[in-house]
Amino acid sequence: MGGSTLFGTRPQQSAGGLFGSTAGMGNTLNASTMPSSSLLGSRTALTPAQQQADSQTQALQLQQKIEAIFHAWNPASPQCRFQYYFYNLVNPNQVSLYSRPANSKNDALWEKAVRENPDPSCHVPVLAVGFDDLRTRVEAQNKKSEEHQQHLENVKTRLESLTTQHTLSNSSRLLRAAVAQTQLTQKLLKFVQHLHLLIPSVRSSSIRPEEEQLRSILEEVEDELRRGRMKGKLNELWALLGAVNAAKERARTGTGEWAVVDEDGLTHLTQILSEQQAGLAHLTKILQKAMKDVGIIVGTNTNSAEPEYEVDNLLSSTNTLRASALR
Numbered sequence: 001m002g003g004s005t006l007f008g009t010r011p012q013q014s015a016g017g018l019f020g021s022t023a024g025m026g027n028t029l030n031a032s033t034m035p036s037s038s039l040l041g042s043r044t045a046l047t048p049a050q051q052q053a054d055s056q057t058q059a060l061q062l063q064q065k066i067e068a069i070f071h072a073w074n075p076a077s078p079q080c081r082f083q084y085y086f087y088n089l090v091n092p093n094q095v096s097l098y099s100r101p102a103n104s105k106n107d108a109l110w111e112k113a114v115r116e117n118p119d120p121s122c123h124v125p126v127l128a129v130g131f132d133d134l135r136t137r138v139e140a141q142n143k144k145s146e147e148h149q150q151h152l153e154n155v156k157t158r159l160e161s162l163t164t165q166h167t168l169s170n171s172s173r174l175l176r177a178a179v180a181q182t183q184l185t186q187k188l189l190k191f192v193q194h195l196h197l198l199i200p201s202v203r204s205s206s207i208r209p210e211e212e213q214l215r216s217i218l219e220e221v222e223d224e225l226r227r228g229r230m231k232g233k234l235n236e237l238w239a240l241l242g243a244v245n246a247a248k249e250r251a252r253t254g255t256g257e258w259a260v261v262d263e264d265g266l267t268h269l270t271q272i273l274s275e276q277q278a279g280l281a282h283l284t285k286i287l288q289k290a291m292k293d294v295g296i297i298v299g300t301n302t303n304s305a306e307p308e309y310e311v312d313n314l315l316s317s318t319n320t321l322r323a324s325a326l327r
Helices: 048-075 093-096 108-116 130-193 200-204 209-226 229-255 263-298 305-326
Strands: 085-090 123-129
Touching: 085 108, 108 130, 123 130, 130 263, 209 229, 209 263, 229 263
Parallel strands: none
Antiparallel strands: 085 123
């Protein structure tokens, strides 16, 4: 049943020890042991054939993973992960000449590129595979950008040259042309005043009713000019123009470059000046025509010196205002 100890009888153990089961504590070391479960549990032993098959399966899976990584990074493989479609801008008449790229092996990517084309009338999909194609495209875009920058520099240089030429040559020529036009206008008015002396039929004829009516219109125009209202309006415009020029000079002196602060105010001022100038020009034409007709009717006008002086002053002021606006 079991061996006795100092503390009494000890029952027989029913379970095995740490490394296997024993018949009892009193058995000798060379006694036979029965197979039983150990403390770490039982494990089924694999046969050599099973171990070899398991190793082959693991090696095959590892090889498949390595091949998948290789194809994902290989630009020549259809399974390459680095594929992207760009869109090139071409002539709309040449869009039909482009077809699917030869290196396009992925049907899903091609259909997506065609479906997401922003403008099929002038854009064609172009496949870039791998970092080499991407670098080639970036280099081409940088080269094209440098060409555009060079064209912009050429245009800027051309504009600066034209601006300098306009400032040094065209502005002075326009001013001289305005002065010459004023002088020619004055000479023409003086010639028109004495033109009736060269036409005997007009010189010897009597004044007709319509000519008398025209004479009254001329007198009203002269009265309008002599009241000073037109001169006051012209002086007001001169004051506004002087204020604009003063602001321009202050801005140029302070910052080295003149810039318009209030675009709306300048536009409104320009519109007012244009309207007043058009009114003065129209009034001047009426006055010239009326003076011509009255000169023809009356013959020699003894009071022609004063209207001539008024008209000359008006024309001179109008042309000077026009020349100032051009500057």
